[in-house]
Every structure is written in C-alpha cells, then in structure tokens.
Amino acid sequence: MKGKTYLEIGADGVAIITINNPPLNLLSAHVMLSLKENTELALQRDDVKAIVITGSKGKFSGGFDVTAFGNKGKHGKLGFFSIDFITDILEAAGKPLVAAIDGPALGGGLEIALACHARISTSSAVLGLPELRYGILPGFGGTQRLPRLVGLRKALEMILKSKFVNGHNAQGMGLVDEISSADELVTVACHWAKDILAHRRPWAVSLYRTDRLEPLPEAKLMLEHARVKSKKQSPNLKHPLVCIDVIEEGLIRGPRAALWKESEALSELRQSDTCRSLVYYFFARQRTSKVPGITDMGLKPRKVNTFAVVGGGIMGSSIVTALIVSNYRVILKEMDEKALLAGIERVKANLQDHVKKGKIAEAKLDKILSRCKGVLHYEGFREADMVIEAVSENIYLKQRIFAELESYCPPHCILASSSSMINLNLICERKELQNRIVGTHFFGQAHLLPILEIVRTEKTSPQVIVDLLAIGKKTEKIPIVIHNSTGSAMNRMFFPYSQAAMVLVERGVDLYQIDRAAEAFGMTMGPFRMIDFVGFEVLTAMKVQFSKNFGERFNESKLFSVMHEDNQAGETTLKGFYIYDRDSKFIPNPDTMTYVHKITSRHEVAVTSPILIFSLMKLSDEEIVEMILFPVVNAACCLLEEKVVVKASDLDVASVMGLGFPEYRGGIVFWADTIGPKHIHSKLEKWSETYGAFFKPCAYLAERASERTSLGQAKSRL
Numbered sequence: 001m002k003g004k005t006y007l008e009i010g011a012d013g014v015a016i017i018t019i020n021n022p023p024l025n026l027l028s029a030h031v032m033l034s035l036k037e038n039t040e041l042a043l044q045r046d047d048v049k050a051i052v053i054t055g056s057k058g059k060f061s062g063g064f065d066v067t068a069f070g071n072k073g074k075h076g077k078l079g080f081f082s083i084d085f086i087t088d089i090l091e092a093a094g095k096p097l098v099a100a101i102d103g104p105a106l107g108g109g110l111e112i113a114l115a116c117h118a119r120i121s122t123s124s125a126v127l128g129l130p131e132l133r134y135g136i137l138p139g140f141g142g143t144q145r146l147p148r149l150v151g152l153r154k155a156l157e158m159i160l161k162s163k164f165v166n167g168h169n170a171q172g173m174g175l176v177d178e179i180s181s182a183d184e185l186v187t188v189a190c191h192w193a194k195d196i197l198a199h200r201r202p203w204a205v206s207l208y209r210t211d212r213l214e215p216l217p218e219a220k221l222m223l224e225h226a227r228v229k230s231k232k233q234s235p236n237l238k239h240p241l242v243c244i245d246v247i248e249e250g251l252i253r254g255p256r257a258a259l260w261k262e263s264e265a266l267s268e269l270r271q272s273d274t275c276r277s278l279v280y281y282f283f284a285r286q287r288t289s290k291v292p293g294i295t296d297m298g299l300k301p302r303k304v305n306t307f308a309v310v311g312g313g314i315m316g317s318s319i320v321t322a323l324i325v326s327n328y329r330v331i332l333k334e335m336d337e338k339a340l341l342a343g344i345e346r347v348k349a350n351l352q353d354h355v356k357k358g359k360i361a362e363a364k365l366d367k368i369l370s371r372c373k374g375v376l377h378y379e380g381f382r383e384a385d386m387v388i389e390a391v392s393e394n395i396y397l398k399q400r401i402f403a404e405l406e407s408y409c410p411p412h413c414i415l416a417s418s419s420s421m422i423n424l425n426l427i428c429e430r431k432e433l434q435n436r437i438v439g440t441h442f443f444g445q446a447h448l449l450p451i452l453e454i455v456r457t458e459k460t461s462p463q464v465i466v467d468l469l470a471i472g473k474k475t476e477k478i479p480i481v482i483h484n485s486t487g488s489a490m491n492r493m494f495f496p497y498s499q500a501a502m503v504l505v506e507r508g509v510d511l512y513q514i515d516r517a518a519e520a521f522g523m524t525m526g527p528f529r530m531i532d533f534v535g536f537e538v539l540t541a542m543k544v545q546f547s548k549n550f551g552e553r554f555n556e557s558k559l560f561s562v563m564h565e566d567n568q569a570g571e572t573t574l575k576g577f578y579i580y581d582r583d584s585k586f587i588p589n590p591d592t593m594t595y596v597h598k599i600t601s602r603h604e605v606a607v608t609s610p611i612l613i614f615s616l617m618k619l620s621d622e623e624i625v626e627m628i629l630f631p632v633v634n635a636a637c638c639l640l641e642e643k644v645v646v647k648a649s650d651l652d653v654a655s656v657m658g659l660g661f662p663e664y665r666g667g668i669v670f671w672a673d674t675i676g677p678k679h680i681h682s683k684l685e686k687w688s689e690t691y692g693a694f695f696k697p698c699a700y701l702a703e704r705a706s707e708r709t710s711l712g713q714a715k716s717r718l
C-alpha cells in the first residue's frame with residue numbers, strides 16, 4: 001500500500017495538502033513521507049501563508065496501516081514521525097495549520113489533526129484513538145495532545161475504551177473548533193487558517209495547553225482508578241497500563257519527555273504477541289462478511305422493511321427487540337392472547353433493560369415499541385419481507401409452521417428458522433421454498449449478543465445470504481455464514497467446553513478452580529458460570545441432539561442431570577452452580593458439592609483409578625485450561641473437516657463473540673496454532689485413552705499434527 005499527498009496552492013495563499021490513499025487514506029510510510037515533504041515545501045514557499053490538511057473523497061484518514069506495525073523499515077528511527085515530523089515540523093510550523101475533517105479521523109489520522117492549530121469537521125465525521133484494540137498505544141502524540149484538548153477524564157474514556165465520537169460531539173468536547181457542511185469544509189478551514197494568521201483566532205498548540213487539564217492530584221487519582229479498573233478487567237494485558245503510564249509521564253515530566261516514552265512504548269508493543277493476535281483478529285472480523293462464491297457475485301442486498309416473527313418466547317421476543325431497536329417494523333405472532341401479551345411484555349422488559357444500561361433513551365422507548373405489532377393470525381404476513389420462526393425445538397411444530405407460511409407470505413419473502421439444533425433440510429421439504437430458507441441463529445439473547453450465525457443449505461440462494469449480511473450489518477451483528485449441520489458452529493464449540501469441565505469435576509477437580517483458571521486465562525466466563533448463563537433448559541435440548549448425532553463424542557453428565565431435577569437450572573432459576581440475586585450478582589452455590597458427592601458415591605461416573613483422581617486433583621491452572629479448551633479446538637477442527645465453515649478465521653471470531661474466548665489471543669484456531677497441533681493432538685490422544693472417546697482427536701487435527709502444518713493457515717498480517 002503506497003499512497004501519497006497532493007499539494008495545491010490557492011490564490012489566497014492557503015496551501016491545501018490532501019491525503020490520498022483510497023479507500024480510507026490510511027497512513028503508510030509513503031503517505032507520511034509525502035505529507036512531510038509537502039508540509040516542508042509549503043512552509044518554505046513565500047507564496048504560502050497558511051496550510052489546510054484534508055483527506056480525499058470525504059475521508060480524512062483511517063489512521064496507520066496496521067499491517068505495517070511489524071515493519072521497522074528505514075524510518076524506524078525512534079520518534080521519526082511523531083517527534084521529528086508531527087511535533088517539530090507540523091505543530092511547530094511558523095504558518096497556521098488547520099485540519100479539515102470529514103469521514104474517519106482515526107488513530108494516526110486524528111493524531112495529525114490534533115497537532116494542527118485548529119480542527120474543522122463535519123458533524124458526521126468519526127474521530128477516535130482505537131490503538132488499544134491492536135495491543136499498542138496512540139503513537140503519534142495522541143496520549144499527550146488529546147488530554148490537553150478535552151481534559152483527562154474524557155481522553156481516558158476515548159483512549160482506554162477505543163471510543164469513537166462524531167464531529168458534533170467532538171465539538172462539544174473541545175476536540176473540534178467548528179462544524180461545517182461537507183461542501184464548505186475546506187473553504188471554512190481556509191478561512192480559519194487566515195483568521196489565525198490575522199490573530200482573529202488563537203494559534204493553539206495542543207501539546208502545551210494546560211487549561212483543560214484537571215489539577216494534578218485529581219488527575220493522579222483518575223489514572224490510579226483507571227489502572228485498577230484495567231487490571232481487574234484485563235489482568236493479562238500490559239498495553240493499557242503502559243498507555244496510562246505514558247499519559248502520567250506527560251503530566252509529571254512534561255509532554256516532550258512523554259512523547260519519547262510514547263515512541264519507545266509503541267516500538268516495543270508493536271512487536272508483541274498481543275499486537276500480532278489483535279491485528280489478526282481485526283482482519284478476521286472484517287472478513288466474516290466476505291463469503292467466497294457469494295459476496296463476489298456482484299449481488300446487491302434487497303430492501304427488507306418488515307419482519308414477521310413467529311413465537312414470542314425468550315428467543316422470539318429477544319429477536320423482536322433486536323429488530324425494532326434497529327428501526328425495522330415487526331409483526332409478532334403468537335397462538336393466543338395470553339402468549340402474545342407475555343411476548344410483548346418480554347420485549348418491553350428487554351427495552352427497559354436497554355434503557356437501564358444507557359443503550360437507548362427512555363424517551364424513545366414507546367416509539368421503538370410501536371414498531372412491533374402483535375397478531376394472532378398469519379393474515380398480516382402478506383406484507384412481510386422476512387419471517388423468522390422462533391418456536392420451541394420441535395421438528396413437527398416447525399414443519400407445520402413452514403407449511404402454513406407458504407400460503408400467507410409473498411413470493412419474495414425470506415423464510416428463516418432460529419433453530420440452532422434442527423437440520424434446516426428437515427424443516428421444509430417443499431422444493432419451491434427451499435431457495436428462500438435460511439437459518440438465523442442468534443447465540444443466546446439476540447438483543448444482547450453481537451453475533452449472528454447465518455445458516456445456508458445447499459439450496460439457499462446467494463441473494464438471500466447477501467440480504468442477511470445487510471440485515472446483520474444494520475442490526476450491528478457480526479455475521480458468521482455456515483453450512484447447514486446439526487448444531488450451529490457456536491454450539492458445537494461451546495458444548496465440549498462445558499462437557500470437558502464436567503468430566504473434570506465429576507472426577508474430583510474443584511469446580512470453582514476450573515472457572516477461576518478459565519477466567520484467569522481470559523475467558524469471559526468459566527464453563528460453569530457459562531452453563532448457568534445459557535441455562536440448563538437450553539443445554540438439555542442441546543444434549544438430546546448431541547447424544548443422538550455425535551454419539552461417542554458426547555459425555556453424559558450426571559451432575560448436570562441431578563441438579564436440573566432439583567430445579568437448580570442456572571441464572572433464570574437464581575440457582576445453578578452459583579446463587580444469583582436479582583441484580584445478577586452471584587456467589588458459589590454450596591449445594592453443588594452435595595450433588596457432586598451424590599453422583600460419585602453412587603458410582604455413577606466411570607471412575608478411573610484413585611491415583612488418576614489424585615493426579616487430577618493436583619492439576620495446575622494451565623493443565624485445566626488445556627483440558628477444557630483442547631476439546632474446543634478439536635470441535636473447531638471437526639467443523640473445518642466437515643466444511644461447516646469455510647474459513648478458520650470465522651471460527652476465531654465465533655469463539656470470541658459467542659464463547660467469550662479472549663480476543664487478544666486471536667481466537668480459538670489462531671491460539672491453537674500458536675501452541676501447535678502436535679502438542680494438542682498428543683494430549684487429546686492420551687486423554688481419550690484414559691477418559692474416553694469424548695477427547696478423541698478428529699482426522700483433520702491428526703493430519704495437521706503429523707504433517708506439522710497449521711490448523712487455520714491463518715497468519716497475522718503483521
């Protein structure tokens with residue numbers, strides 16, 4: 001990726017430098033050098049009085065090209081761009097410099113704008129410093145200039161949470177000086193530059209401003225608070241702490257010293273494994289919406305305005321919520337008045353929950369809810385562009401519903417099932433409908449989790465997949481397109497996670513040690529906490545299908561069954577492996593040990609030798625993590641072997657979004673490749689001899705282990 005900048009000098013003496021590296025005007029080394037050259041040229045020329053920096057085609061700059069983080073290159077001299085150029089040439093220029101911002105001004109792009117003497121932006125521009133997402137820190141002075149422009153509190157929020165703000169809000173924070181329409185943007189920026197020259201506007205040098213900074217003792221407290229929070233939220237991550245230290249350095253030893261510290265930190269962090277994994281994950285996530293053989297056909301998504309959802313239970317009402325929040329009109333059908341009212345009440349409760357979490361404004365609640373219309377008959381379905389069936393996992397019921405849908409839905413209407421367990425080919429055998437049939441599997445609660453599995457059969461038309469990808473984008477879900485199989489990809493990876501944990505606990509390993517070990521590794525939830533969250537009901541339905549379809553790979557858990565019989569069935573019943581209060585706070589459930597004793601004393605577990613049990617009880621956290629995650633790697637390999645997913649990177653994203661696997665380890669397959677298939681294979685083989693076929697490595701894994709090739713062929717683009 002090369003790119004460059006253009007210099008144009010207007011008759012009014014204002015030079016306009018335009019960053020041009022389509023589509024996002026990313027900052028490659030070429031672009032940075034060209035920007036430096038053109039700035040120096042404009043500064044030397046007597047006919048140039050002031051300078052405006054902007055980006056071509058309505059995009060200021062998407063920031064540094066992250067694939068170049070690994071290259072030291074010949075401009076790798078510490079501080080070359082940040083200090084020698086941005087600080088000592090650009091910001092120190094003897095002529096006023098103004099940034100004209102439209103579209104993205106992210107990372108290094110925003111940092112260039114921060115060093116200008118003023119910033120004019122459109123109200124829809126997107127500004128942010130998302131560097132922490134890649135395991136690095138803002139490296140072109142952002143750690144110093146942003147706090148000095150907007151105050152430490154807001155800067156910490158933007159930097160540590162990689163939070164974007166639009167131009168309008170940026171003006172409110174003091175990050176942007178004036179808002180302009182896109183058409184007038186450069187003209188307004190030129191006026192500002194001339195006004196600065198004529199002393200009608202301040203010549204503000206961001207690096208040395210102190211008026212917006214909080215007093216030092218207050219600032220130190222904020223930084224300490226941020227450190228504590230970061231250690232609690234991501235104990236395995238070093239870069240947020242490094243970033244906080246660099247910000248603090250500026251407040252204590254001055255911004256210039258801190259710029260050096262920032263450059264050193266950037267140079268070190270961009271070589272780290274965390275950075276490599278996070279850059280890999282960034283592209284893996286971007287690639288989920290690219291489906292070979294589908295999205296390269298030139299199809300455009302059709303307009304989908306009205307949805308119909310059949311079934312207002314927990315899943316149905318959660319799908320309705322996700323759709324109406326995204327501005328879709330939805331017809332919700334239930335079988336009788338009572339069920340319909342209950343469904344609408346659930347939608348209301350979901351919306352209220354969104355209000356509580358600050359996701360939607362209370363004032364908008366009624367308007368959003370008015371987009372949902374409850375019905376008891378299919379009549380209204382004549383105007384539906386897409387129907388989602390969300391009834392219980394009962395094949396006969398689903399078949400009946402699909403048969404009924406045919407007579408009411410228009411011929412273009414997409415027919416979707418939210419089932420994660422039932423083979424789509426069985427749901428509707430009518431040939432005429434099959435190209436319109438698709439699976440829409442929202443893992444857990446559709447309005448809460450940002451992932452959507454789109455399940456296609458051999459007959460599903462590419463147009464339907466393209467439509468679904470657009471719906472995924474509008475509802476802010478990451479799409480994972482998979483081929484029809486029993487059990488969705490996410491469920492098939494989730495199941496061994498919980499099953500392996502059961503194997504251990506039923507043989508004497510402390511249940512809470514397993515959860516602690518998994519969480520210390522970085523999983524959002526340990527397996528038992530996750531089982532509680534998903535709910536024993538859902539798991540029971542999965543269990544039935546898994547034992548039927550994956551026979552020997554299935555481990556029948558007695559513990560789970562005895563607890564379920566006693567209605568200790570997870571978070572919804574307020575009791576499972578943990579006890580919950582109404583605010584979802586939880587503590588370990590003391591009854592759990594009684595259940596474990598009950599099944600072990602009844603010899604319901606295929607008890608292995610006492611020596612083995614003793615050695616299991618002494619497992620280190622690292623060994624526990626291997627025993628519960630290598631079966632997940634194995635499941636991912638089965639999915640690749642069966643070609644349920646096309647790209648291994650999709651499983652990486654699914655593992656992060658659905659299973660809570662740590663993003664900074666790149667996803668399950670990427671992580672497995674860092675360990676090596678050979679090691680994973682030999683461990684699984686050994687465990688399968690001791691504990692049974694549940695651990696047996698699949699052929700895909702075995703082949704790669706013997707050939708010493710990678711599982712995902714996925715490399716970080718660093």
Ligand SMILES: C[C@H](O)CC(=O)SCCNC(=O)CCNC(=O)[C@H](O)C(C)(C)COP(=O)(O)OP(=O)(O)OC[C@H]1O[C@@H](n2cnc3c(N)ncnc32)[C@H](O)[C@@H]1OP(=O)(O)O
Nearest residue numbers: 062063064065066067104106107108130131138139140286
């Ligand atoms: C030294 C500095 O402090 C370090 C930095 O600057 S770190 C970089 C900071 N910048 C970012 O994080 C921006 C990340 N990008 C985005 O969030 C989004 O791309 C965006 C909001 C800018 C634009 O979204 P959108 O218009 O939908 O375009 P999108 O499809 O995402 O991107 C277009 C292409 O650019 C690529 N791309 C986007 N940002 C990139 C980046 N920073 N580096 C490399 N490639 C990038 C995408 O992968 C995509 O490639 P493809 O066409 O091969 O699939």
